[in-house]
Amino acid sequence: MSRRPPRGPRLPAWTATLTWKAAVFITVMCCGLAAMLGALVHVSVTNQTVGQARERALIRLKDVTERYEAGDRLGPGAGVDPKGLPESLRDLAVSGQRATMVAAHESRPTMWAAGPADGGRAIAVQVDYAQGARTIDGLDRAILGSSVLAIGATLLVGAFAVTRVTRRLHLTAQVARKISAGDLDARVNDPHSGPSAQGTPRHQDEVAAVAGALDTMASSLQGKLLSEQRFTADVAHELRTPLTGLHAAAELLPPGRPTELVRDRVAALRTLTEDLLEISRLDAKSERVDLDAHRLAPLAERVVRSSGPGTELVVVRDVCVETDRRRLERVLGNLVANALKHGREPVLVTVDGPVVTVRDHGDGYPDYLLEHGPQRFRTEGTTKGHGLGLTIALGQTRVLGARLTFANAPDGGAVASLRLPHEEPPEPDANENRGAP
Structure with a gap:
């Protein structure tokens, strides 16, 4: 006998509501959009900041290289194989390339620029990159804060809008259940489904269209049921008089098997008529109990x-x-x-x-x-x-x-x-x- 796989934990009933689904959808979309925009802004500003720092470092490296070749003093923040120069950047410089790299130097972010020097060494300069790093960190915090505020504001507005729709849907469903239970007088009466104050047709949304269709269906159903109830009551009531006469005439017939059959059928017809009258009273809800x-x-x-x-x-x-x-x-x-x-x-x-x-x-x-x-x-x-x-x-x-x-x-x-x-x-x-x- 095959066993059914064990079911996982079931979600609470409220997670099936349209409001919860809309909130999750809005949250996911806002988070995705905020992450995408934040990443684009972060990359753009970082490239611009790093590019400016790299340009300053390369300009200074060119000036320092000219001083080195002229035998002048290199100045602060420059030297040949200085302490703290990243090894990978030094290898590029020794190979004959000019390159830049952001690295931490004495616990501070630093932009390094290095080029080749004589004797298989590297001449390098360092530019303080702390201001650029603080600018990027501040930008990231601003992006995160604004994203949270934007998501919260969007959720509030979206929840308000969705709640208005779901409230109308709940009202429509409640009226539909009342009609199913027999309350044919129940109506939604959605203000968005009727004509405007000037009598002109109103532009309806989908919820108003459903509410209007439900009210129209209920009115049509009520009219048909009332017509059937009146017909049943009228037929049963009109049958009572001839049946009374027929019953009296059957009592005057001579004894015999045909008389018994006639009386039996008349009695069955009278019972059916009384049952129809009782059903019509029950349908009309005119019965009153004596408790x-x-x-x-x-x-x-x-x-x-x-x-x-x-x-x-x-x-x-x-x-x-x-x-x-x-x-x-x-x-x-x-x-x-x-x-x-x-x-x-x-x-x-x-x-x-x-x-x-x-x-x-x-x-x-x-x-x-x-x-x-x-x-x-x-x-x-x-x-x-x-x-x-x-x-x-x-x-x-x-x-x-x-x-x-x-x-x-x-x-x-x-x-x-x-x-x-x-x-x-x-x-x-x-x-x-x-x-x-």
Whole structure:
């Protein structure tokens, strides 16, 4: 079995932000530019300073050589094979060349110039180069200081500019997440994406274009969803009146198998209509909860008892929760009905604190439901049902402020877990229960 190579240390999450990447890019570019400009200035000034010192040294060497040939006194800082003359420069002079070299002499930078003399010796002069060295050192310090200041100023300006862009991007992403969560009224409203005060089109940057496109998409999506919700509510509402009459007419039919079929289909159609009306109310977010304190175990027991045989209740730990009893029974009833209809018995309803689990022993939930959640009017592997039961259960769960998740058990069967909001009561203090002596 091949082993994966060990991963290196992972960078902190903040290093993935655009601000950090922009700061690193700006810093690297500024450092590179400062190093390049500093090197060019350093080389140019050094060549100029060294060239001037070399020119002075060669002029003096020429004058000293003429004095030496005339037998005059050479003067200070000149001599034949003087002490401190670099050996490499002396070799060049002995070979018949005139050359110069910067070297330290008595702990001071010195410009040496040397030429050939008689007897295989070298005549040389020295020029003080301390001022030139100080000029170059001062220039290097000025280049370093100005580079640091320039990098710092560029970073501040760049960080300010990038932060403004990233703040707008974060706002756009936040609005997109709100829209994905169902808040279709959320908008970015970027001031750079709309027209100017005079009503003329404004030149937009890329962030404003993305924000404007997101707002346009949200408005279009909201309009389509509202239109679909109104259509669903109108159709369901208009069906109630003829269905009521149809149900009354079916009750007048003589007993028999055809009458039973008609009554069964009318009842199914009435259930579908009521489910559509409930979904339209959930979509419109017009539902209001009636909270009260309820024990979960008796509530789950009523649901199990009303579901008929094939359902078992297991109470691990009972708690009291603040919830809407009617809506919670509706959620649990839909989960149990779905398990009985699409799964296999036994169906286990487990109460463990604020978590209620409904499990069957069938083939489990389909992949699309586990990945995307319940979808209306979609069922797999069966023609029974219309796919609205789990959708209603999920919608009522959100109204209750609870959380409903779907999964498949490792040993087979679908598992729906409902977690209700619940705060554990504080443990009584032992000092409070202790009587006064």
